[in-house]
Amino acid sequence: MTRAALVAVAAALALVAAAPASASEKHPTQSELEAMLVCPSCHVPLDESDSPVAQQMKAFIRKRIAEGATRSQIVDELVGPPNNLGDAVLGVPRTHGFDLIAWILPLGGIAVGAVGIGAGAWRWSRRRASTSLLPAGGPQLDPELDRRVDEALAHFDG
């Protein structure tokens, strides 16, 4: 019962989280698209640029929103045909193709770093544990050496 309730809550949360994204895809806003795109001539976010091509892009977005285009359609029409401005207008790299490297490399670096730190910590803790397992008073002396030490001490005592 508890498990079923948890699954239901998780599904509801996922739906709540997905709903705005889906609405944004179907009914994008001007400001949202201007924030996710970049002016191809001055390389600043579209909502901060007033260059001629940025103004053209803003007008195009406004027109396509009015015509009912989705967010993906508008972005694709700017990147590809008919405008062919290329990936340079995207504020973030795409999550497929060659651009995927831009996502993988930092995450891979963090993962490798975490593994390295983990492995180092594990080795360090093992070394400390093995050191602490030595018998109290240090390692056992060789019997012959032990006898000679006793003799020497007896000589001093005598």
Next chain:
Amino acid sequence: MRALRIIVAGCVLALLGLLVWDVAHRSGGKVARDVDKGEIVKAPAFSLPRTTGSGKLSLASLRGKVVVVNFWASDCVPCKQEQRQLNTVAAKYADKGVVFLGIDEIDLNGPARAYLRHYHVRYPSVSDGDGAIAGLFGVTGTPETFFIDRRGQVVPPHIVAPPQGDALEAGIRRALNA
């Protein structure tokens, strides 16, 4: 520990590979500089979508003709100033083996088409939406004009503003005689 070293070495090699790839793909952009020094250089190959109509147009398809390449943009005021002269000279040399080719740089298709209609541009134009081909030519703004001879080589001069006097026709004559 050995595995970790291999992974780190692999990452470093991958990053170096990316760097080399990037540098290799930025090797263009010398055309304008070399032509300005009076040199004749091979024209960068390109195939770009037509600004009006459909399909692509490649520079290779124009081999055997002198090609006057004019980089322009719909928001460029000097482009508008030189357009009448370009149209006149293009018509004058059309039957002399000379082709004018407009390259619309970093522009949206709607305004570009409106420009071509408004200024009655009859010669073909292609869209260099991301400015990649302009980069290969070493273009730093619009308008800029290059002359390519029949063998696909860029010959001087390289005009970086609306042509003054006879400059446009002098460039065509030089390309025809190259």
